[in-house]
Amino acid sequence: MTKTVEEKQRVVVRFAGDSGDGMQLTGDRFTSATAVLGNDLATLPDFPAEIRAPAGTVHGVSAFQIQFAATDVTTPGDRADVLIAMNPAALKADLHTVEGGGTIILNEDAFTPRNLEKAGYAQDPRHDGTLDGYQVYEVPMTSLTILATEGVGIGKKEAERAKNMFALGLLSWMYGRPTDVTLQWLEGKFGGRHEILDANVAAFKAGYNFGETTELFAHSYKVEAAPAEPGTYRNIAGATALAWGLVAAADRSGLPLFYASYPITPASELLHELARHKSFGVRTLQAEDEIAAAGIALGAAFAGHLGVTGTSGPGMDLKAEMLGLAVIMELPMVVVDVQRAGPSTGMPTKTEQGDLLLSMFGRHGESPMPIVAAATPGDCFDAAIEAVRLAVTYRTPVILLSDTFLSNSSEPWRVPEVDSLPAVDPRFERAREDGGRFLPYERDERLARPWAVPGTPGLVHRIGGLEREDLTGNISYEADNHERMTHLRRAKVEGIARDIPPLEVDDPGGDAELLVLGWGSTLGTIRAATRRVREEGRSVAAAHLRHLHPFPANIGEVLSRYPKVLIPEMNLGQLALLIRARYLVDARTYSKVQGLPIFADELEHEILRALDE
């Protein structure tokens, strides 16, 4: 039977199954094939904190969503066009994520009375009207996988585990994804274990062929490659991009990178990635706790390395005292906060932007630190380089904010030319052989003090947490000195505003009344929502902050141009609080704290509401 091919502009696919079903891997491989095809894309892994929650239950469901398109993609999509549900629990957990009229592909074999009960279904949802209005396909994925893997020499249990490859094969056919990318990857992954490789290849091909031959599916879809700037591309997740940004910044600056960290979700990904790059001279140290990780990074910074520590919210609470020490010692250091939903342990695998005010004010005393925020997975690379630049140039600890969504999700990324990446000169203080007096707190034109590294003759000095006397760095409790030093530390950080690009405003018509101001990972949503609003013929302006402290110098002027300012945040209005306090602007907050990104249609609705008020 010849099947028709229908062209689509954009599609959102969501894979959902048990934590042990390999849905993240399936999504990841689908993403790679999609990236290689040249679609623009964005992904959203969505998994529970439990490693293996009881099989078949709703809290054990792990999902992976991808939006891919022939045009620009800025978010993983609000709702799925297609849901692949590997068991009843996955259907139960994720049905609400499917667009009305959307497609649902079920693993028929998993819909046993026992599994239905474990998922909390009193009745079979396939037959009680639950799925009315959706296009439902039931495919016996488990049994077809077992059938396909007969003869490769593995047991039934192991064969069953390849059913995610069946699902991947089916979706690969449905959306015309290249198969060679997946087959090559399987070869590399299981090359040493032939029967496992054969089983996975057989399952993948069976799924692909099932789509092509069965009469169940009338047609497949085609999504053309998206136009893109010439260059070499790869798909990259935020965690990888951030780690590589640190490696690149260190490499370009000639500084050895020293990353100390304590395991914490989701920041552990950075430690895992950096630990692989020893041949770049990267030192990684898994510390005994969060405090030690910060202390070790600070010690390394004192010793002349690029000291970096990374964590998530709960770890930031613990690192606060060491960051205060770094502030008064005025040493370069970067602390990465991959924000997650709080307070306390909160929801470790869910995203939030709840740590902005913590980053601003979460230390005792007047203790200013620059804050840089990454906006997209690929942008984590540039944001890391920028954080290092500020830390080294200004001899200050810098907070680099990422979040769970950025860390886990991925997008196509144009690989930069190494020569185009900025290099920061560490400007180490030179040895003094002449016996001249060294002043550890003498400042340059940016108010940065010398970075005088142990081992250098003539620069022996002591620094620490007690207030320093201006210039000499000796301990001082003198009243005027403390006031002077407090102002100097602030002026140094505020001065960064002169050294960062002005806030750019996207206001195509120049006639917008409303400015949508964002920061961090909401960038994609804001782009998608403002585009939709403009497509409806309305004017709206948008601006996005990379630097949260200090703000770009022109922000006050930008804010004053717009009668209305809307600030969407995955918190209860933290940026809005800063903007209102500092610029006396009646900014309004659009807040979402569900552990999920803001959806484009939610923000679109909010923008229209604000425009109509």
Next chain:
Amino acid sequence: MGGGEGERGLVDTLSKKDFTTDQEVRWCPGCGDYAILSAVQGFLPELGVEPHKTVFVSGIGCSGRFTYYVDTYGVHGIHGRAPAIATGIATARPDLSVWVVTGDGDGLSIGGNHLIHALRRNVNIKILMFNNQIYGLTKGQYSPTSEEGKVTKSTPFGSVDHPFNPIAVALGAEATFVARTIDNDRQHLTEVLRQAAAHRGTAFVEIYQNCNVFNDGAFDLLRDKPQGSRSQIRLEHGEPILFDDDMRCVAVGDNGRLIVANVDDVSPDSIVVHDVHGRPSLAFALAHLSHGPTEPTCIGVFREFGRPVYGDAMEDQMRRATERLGKGDLSGLLHSGDTWTVR
């Protein structure tokens, strides 16, 4: 700051002056810290390591001020965290001589975790823990080494906390060098420092230090001259453990338990011969010989053995990775994995 560092080509011309800053020392008159400072400054020149290749790191408490008085690079950190900061310095820079100065509150209470992990990792740092069994800088609360029943401002009815035995803690963390000495015994202190400095890896040195303001006399039994030495059980590797003018000894008693006895009361075979390289059980038993410095107590090196040094192992991994993969190529990294080209 500083300015006292004299740069010289020949390290053998170093003197105490080269390790002394221009800062006024501000401990209470009569504090045991003065004696330790003087002994350390007097000892450092013989190491032959120039001041600019030496780093002192301290925490908070009276001991924390030590950093300001030694004319080397220094970090006066925050409470309890000196071993962490020093781990960063020593791991980043194996070429430096890194010393940590801490106290019983700083090292064993708020910083206990960092201390045991530095010992476990065997970072190449020398930790001097001034134990005065009291919180001095905060004006006299009981510390994690204060004896049970200790009456202080925070324990007006006596402390109900059981104290740490710092030597046993260090041995338990498998420290590769564990020793104890006394602030006012300059010769013994210097000899222990010498051995600690010669040790590759973490050296832990507990120094009994008198706080003459808040806990005066805590170590009198061992410290008073001249009779104090009669209660010091001096450990010497390879030597029978005798003290009190060889009249008393440490011997093996019933069930293999170590006891303090008169030499005349035990058979010569039962007198313990000290072995710093031996099993930890001997060192543990010696650490627990007394219940505190109010009984005859061991001083000297309890245990020393070799184990890979943390920074060395890390350098080694980096060297091997570079041999295998070549020096990191940034462009290669960024292009690794699946890529595609848009023309």
